[in-house]
Amino acid sequence: MTAIKHALQRDIFTPNDERLLSIVNVCKAGKKKKNCFLCATVTTERPVQVRVVKVKKSDKGDFYKRQMAWELRDLAEVDAKDASKENPEFDLHFEKVYRWVASSTAEKNSFISCIWKLNQRYLRKKVEFVNVSSQLLEESVPSGESQSVAGGDEDALDDYQELNAREEQDIEGMMEVCEYAISNAEAFAEKLSRELQVLDGNYMDLSKGHIRALQDGDLSSPKGIEACINASEALLQCMNVALRPGHEKLMAVKQQQHLFTELRDTFARRLTNHLNNVFVHQGHDQSSTLSQHTAELTLPKHSPLHRDLLRYAKLMEWLKNTQREKYDGLSRTYVDYMTRLYEREIKDFFEVAKIKMAGTTKEGKGNKFGLHGSSGKLTGSTSSLNKLTVQGSSSRRSQSSSLLDMGNMSASDLDVADRTKFDKIFEQVLSELEPLCLAEQDFISKFFKLQQHPTLAQVNSILVTLRKDMVRLMMNKIFQSIETELNSLIALGDKIDSFHSLYMLVKMSHHVWTAQNVDPASYLSTTLGNVLVTVKRNFDKCISGQIRQMEEVKISKKSKVGILPFVTGFEEFAELAETIFRNAERRGDLDKAYVKLIRAVFMNVEKVANESQKTPRDVVMMENFHHIFSTQSRLKISCLETERREAKHKYTDHLQSYVINSLGQPLEKLNHFFEGVEARVAQGVREEEVSYQLAFNKQELRKVIKEYPGKEVKKGLDNLYKKVDKHLCEEESLLQVVWHSMQDEFIRQYKHFEGLIGRCYPGSGITMEFTIGDMLEYFSSIAQSH
Structure with missing residues (x-):
């Protein structure tokens, strides 16, 4: 203006x-x-x-x-x-x-x-x-x-007043500046008249109301603050008036400038002292309300404090432009005070979160937590995990959340409710911190005039960077405890149950993504991003721990193997992970973990199968890969499609191998005889000449066949059924599948034997002591009797 x-x-x-x-x-x-x-x-x-x-x-x-x-x-x-x-x-x-x-x-x-x-x-x-x-x-x-x-009595202008010595010096100084002052006195007088009019036109005149506001104005009421704002702006305008050459030497100008300087300093001191007191008093009022939040997982809201202080934003801007040292001092005072306030609030808040997370209440001064994991014990003990052996399916158990102990635990053992509770607590923590940080950053930017204006970036990018740096430094100082407390809470959650890292990875990733969308350079975005690194590291450590425990599994020599705990554990892990990671931003991390885990499962199933003495290798492979194939078919995990097909292939191969090897036992001599016949043919003996071989003549064939009448065959099959039943585990329910496969294989072998008899002993009239119909009846009655 x-x-x-x-x-x-x-x-x-x-x-x-x-x-x-x-x-x-x-x-x-x-x-x-x-x-x-x-x-x-x-x-x-x-x-x-x-x-x-x-x-x-x-x-x-x-x-x-x-x-x-x-x-x-x-x-x-x-x-x-x-x-x-x-x-x-x-x-x-x-x-x-x-x-x-x-x-x-x-x-x-x-x-x-x-x-x-x-x-x-x-x-x-x-x-x-x-x-x-x-x-x-x-x-x-x-x-x-x-x-x-306009600051001078015009009627008095007509009265002559003699110049004093100082005024004479001022006039002489101005005459020296003006070249035509002596040669053209009229022009010089006109120039002086015009310039005096400008000076007299209220440019360096501050109303007495403004002076009183600067000296004694009420800085605690809205009306008083508004008056002080108007007075401070008027003062700044007066102090910034552009003087023409020589005007600064006039006594009146010097007196006004001296007055303005005194008013500026006086008001700056008053404003600084008042705001310091406001910080202190508001802090006491805020602290008095903290008790109501201790039992709840909520952080006190600072919006009343922000609202009260924002009334002084224009005065802070005036202080920034006129007394930068006092502005910087107030900034430091505010940061120091708020650091202490937030540190108390955040510490109490996280203590409540830890208590709720651990499921206990404070006990004594030590405030020790009774930490309960998914099996009711601390997860820190790994010595027992390292010594874990694969025992009977009814007695397997471990002390931590792992693929080893999840597979054979009931719903209550899995503590689904506890994990859901943890998820809610962690989400509540992040949801409380997010608006707190954003509100404080917004307040700091407005109160200390550190906002980025739309055109400012084009005018001075360095200034924008400095303002951002100032906001970041202030936020880092005020909320210096947040990152430490978050990492401590994450460590506790991971200690209680290592699978909590899945929840934390999803939740933290979402909040980082949200914060970056609001302001990628904000304190909140940077801090949560740092903490996300820790969460991801814990997640990777969890996956590595599961793999390590698979590799350290020892098998029992006394019990059948059945479905290995880490196989059913992978199923439970995948079910849990699919629920947690549904529509999550970090799905790629889970897919990578899936591949690592399933390859480790494959490798260690084969390892256990090779080391097994009680259970045949084919049974260990068949049952476990059948379970893996069923799990992957049910969950439809796209990144594991290759492994799903591989599991099916391994299952069918080992099923067939087990059936063939097992059927060789009840008809052992008959099998050996015909294997010898096939060997002679393979060596070049014509089929119709095999009967001339001493060891494989018609008499030897009749002798072997007589050893396996229908009654003996049924007895042998019944013993085979019992043996298979001992090999297989109940939870996979493959007994009938295997028995039916054995029936099909037995019929195939029977037809193969009959074909060899017809080709190698033509016209002999030799036949088996039992028919295919007899076989079907044997298999059916044996299955029903058990």
């Missing part, structure tokens, strides 16, 4: 021998905003004429033009609309009523105050002032003083 006043004085009013005393930016009430300026002016020649002049920009917007003028003596009434509340509207009653809306209440009040002064001084007919604060009018003209509109 100061620059506009200078321009209007120079271009419009000086050529018309007028002085501009006050200006207000307005638009007509109730219409589209076409801004113009109302100017209060006086003529420089006697008798003085007082006018209200309307000035607007040209249509092209490159200069100002005078549009309309009213004589002040024609003004009947000034209506300020409301004397108690801030309102930018006002009416001027000339020959008709002109309704205006000022750009700010402060400008409107200043303009009305000037009109009142001019009315009091120059007009006999007094203007009526309606809805104008009496305080405003009283501040304009204190009693007992001779008033002037």
Whole structure:
């Protein structure tokens, strides 16, 4: 506004021998905003004429033009609309009523105050002032003083006053600067007159109301704060007036500058002391409310504190521009105080989270937690895990969440409810921290004027970087305990149950993603990103731990193997993981873990099968790979499709191998005989000549066949069924599948034997002692009897 006043004085009013005393930016009430300026002016020649002049920009917007003028003596009434509340509207009653809306209440009040002064001084007919604060009018003209509109009594200008020695020196100094001061005295006098008018035009004149606000204004009430804001801005305008060469040597200018400096320093001290006290008092009030949050997993809200302090944001900006040292000191004080406050709150908050997570309450001063994992014991003990042996399926158990102990645990053992509870607690922690950090960062940016304006990045990228760095440094200091507390909570969750890392990876990833979408460079985004690294490391450690435990498994020599615990453990892991990672951002991490785990499962199933003494290798492979294939077919994990097909292939291969090897036992001599027959044929003996071989003649064939009458065959199959039943585990339910496969293989072998007899012993009339129908009846009755 100061620059506009200078321009209007120079271009419009000086050529018309007028002085501009006050200006207000307005638009007509109730219409589209076409801004113009109302100017209060006086003529420089006697008798003085007082006018209200309307000035607007040209249509092209490159200069100002005078549009309309009213004589002040024609003004009947000034209506300020409301004397108690801030309102930018006002009416001027000339020959008709002109309704205006000022750009700010402060400008409107200043303009009305000037009109009142001019009315009091120059007009006999007094203007009526309606809805104008009496305080405003009283501040304009204190009693007992001779008033002037622009800071000097114009009537006194006609009186001659002798210059003192200092003033003579000032005039001589100005004459030295001005080359034509002596040669053209009239021009020099005119120049002095114009410059004095500028000085006299309220540019270096601060109202007594503003002075009182700076010296004694109430900094605790909204109205007092607003008055101090207006006064501080007015002071800054006065101090920043551009002086022409030589003006700084004038005694009056020096006195004003000295006054302004004293006012600035005084107000800066008052403001700094007051805000320091506000920090302390607000802190005490905030601390008194902490007790209500101790039993709940919630953080105290700081919005009341922020709201109260933001009223001082403009004053902080003034302090930043005028007293940077005090601004920096206040910044440090705020950060130091808030660090202590947040540290207490965050520590209490995380303590509640840990208690809830551990499922215990405080006990004594030590506040030791009774930590319960999925099996009711601490997960820290790994010595027993390393010694874990594969025992009977009814007695397998371990002390931690692992693929080894999950496979054979009931729903209650898995503690699904506890894991769900943990997930909710962890989510609540992150959900409470997120708005707390964002709110504090937003407040710091606004209160300390560290926001990034849209055009600022183009103007000065270095300044933007500095502001961001300041916000980051302040946030790092204030919330220095968050990262430590989060890592501590994560370590506790991981200790209670290593599978908690799955929940934490999903939750933390989501919150990092959300924070980065809001502001990638924010404190929250950076901190959560750092913590996410720890969570991912724990997740990887969990997967590596499961693999290591598979490799350390020892098998029992006394019990059948059955479904290995890490095989059923992988099934439970996959079911849990698929639930947790549904629609998660970090699905890729799980897929990589799946591949590592399933390859380890494959490798260690083969290892156990090779080492097994009680259970045949084919049974270990068949049962476990059947379980793996069924799990993958049910869960449809796309990244494991190759492993699913491989598991099916291994299952069918070892099923066939087990069936063939097992069937060789009940008809052992018959099998050996025909194997010998096939060997002779393979050596080149013609099939019809095999019967001439001494060891394989018709008599030897009849002798072997007589050893296996139907009764003996059924007895042998019954013994085979019992043996298979001992080999296979109940949980996989493959007994009937294997038995049916044996039936099919037995029939195939029977037909093969009959074919050899027909080709190698043609016309002998030799047949088996039992038929295929007999075989089907044997297999069926044996299965039903068991």
